Amino acid sequence: MPLPFLTADRAFDPADDVALPYDDRDRWRRPYRPGPWRVGAAAVLLLLASFVLFSSVIIAATATPASAATVFAFALVIVVAALRLLRMGVWVSARGLRHVAFVSTRTTAWDQVVSVRxxxxxxxxxxxxxxxxxxxxxxxRRGRSAEAPSPLLTSHNADFLGRDPLAFDRAADTVEAWASEYGRA
Structure with missing residues (x-):
């Protein structure tokens, strides 16, 4: 079963003439693959969720349905946390740039972007x-000159730590290309 949030739409090929090699530019997409730390943490959370789900089945057979429902709800919270962890990162489309954190999402329209560097x-x-x-x-961002610029990606976050250093450069170059194409930055 393909998981579209785990893969980039297309592998990076420096020989391409097109800086933005996507056909449907209105669709939100992450221009890089999730890193090994992020995927590993989500896998551990899903493994934990499977044990908690198994324990909820045992509790349902031996105890009250309310306690089994409580444990089942806890397992669902763990699964949602793992999926949210996988969705974290920078997403781009023709509408703007979206920075997805664990508990918040900030979308910036391209006309509000001064520069991405x-x-x-x-x-x-x-x-x-x-x-x-x-x-x-x-x-x-436009209108926030006194505010320090917010980091979107870093070379030591869960997506790029332990990977080839060129992976961060490719991801940063792709986001900068989207910004220069749509934001006129």
Whole structure:
């Protein structure tokens, strides 16, 4: 069964003449594949959910239906968390740029984007408080000049840590190409 949120629509080929090789540009898409840390964490959560679901079946057979429903609801929360973890990242379409975090989603229309650029700066390692020197793809929005630019992607987040360093460069270049095409940044 194909899972469209796990794969990029097309493999990166530097020989392509087209910077945005997608036919349907109105559809939201992630221009890179989820990284091994993100997929591994989601797999562990789904494994945990399977054990919790199994325990809810045992509880349903031996205890009250209310306690089985509570455990089943907890398993559903774990599954939803795993799916949300897989959807996290940067999504682009002809309408704008969408930054999906674990509990929030921020969509910025292309006419509100001033620039999208890659910068060297201290970045958070796997989203934890520890920072390391790395690269970040930052978004500068119109009307928010006093605000620090928000990082969309970093070279040390769950999508790019442990991968070829060129994977971050390709993803950043693709998002920058979308910004230059639609945002005129």
């Amino acid at each position: 890659t910068v060297q700066q201290p970045v958070r390692w796997l989203g934890l408080p520890r920072t390391v020197q790395g690269q970040a793809l930052t978004l500068h």
